Amino acid sequence: MAEFDFNTCRAERHAHRGFINNWRPHATTEDLIVHIKEVLFEYREHLPLTCRQVFYRLVAAHRYPKTNNAYNKLCAHLANARRARVIPFDAIRDDGVDRTGAQCYAGTGHFIKACRHTASEAFRLDRQDGQAQRLYVWCETGGMVPQLARVCDPFGIDVVSSGGFDSVSVKHSLAREFSESDVPVRVLHLGDHDPSGVHLYLALQEDITAFCETFGGEVTFERVAVLPSHVDMFGLDTAPPKSTDRRRFEGETVQAEALPPDTLAEILGQAVKSHLDVSIYDQIMAEEATQRMRLIEIFDSLGSKA
């Protein structure tokens, strides 16, 4: 069989490759870049943001058109601006890449040192242990996971998302996991307030509840955001549902990304704390610190003998 010639597929005019050294954007694009930088500075505590998150902040704060074309343009400009070193690569997060790799060590001493570091930085007990219910956070948009995880991680709460509509495999395996819990499970859900967002939430709730009934588990769903009341409360931008979308839905739509990251963190943080017994949590944290110190002493002792 003749070898495939990749060069026959090469485009006549290449898209940008690597860094751009002489990027000369038009005036309108420069204005857009200024607004993007304002958004990135405003949310510097929550970086990196996804293109989608930047887009909805531009819509809310700078009246950027909320259209598919405008979003696609933003993605293209953001890519060029990063290639031109106008916007840091680290400021924007692109999802969708999977990577696997083997963990290697230089020798036994290095391995013990790594274990000591893990004990110091990563060892933790189940921080939800002893609570009357086990909390999970589920969000519609995969891009929001790291942002929500910053709120949930200190409390040992998992954040779940499979992007858009959730796969039946994910719902099945999570329902089984929920059913194995010693205490009832409560899922705090965050998603768009639009026809898809609402139907997704209802489908998720019904599906997991049905699986749990078979498996013998108890699960409750609580919609945390976006709620219709958030529109007035936080002055969110709304849009009518698309005329082509015939699913039942009343009122205006709001995207979850329309909520500023710090507001979203505040809403989720309050919801989490409202379901936790703080005294039990404090006891777990104290016990965790004690056991961590014990582990560090063990690995220090091993390291001195290696």
Added chain:
DNA sequence: GGGGCTCATACTGACAAATA
């Protein structure tokens, strides 16, 4: 000539409407 704009692509599941 080069940047901007538009369209296409990948893939999933739910829902509603159209068709068999």
Added chain:
DNA sequence: TATTTGTCAGTATGAGCCCC
């Protein structure tokens, strides 16, 4: 009534054409 089709959202990038 059952099956098929179209649309929706999420996310980002590349190709090709258009315009400054």
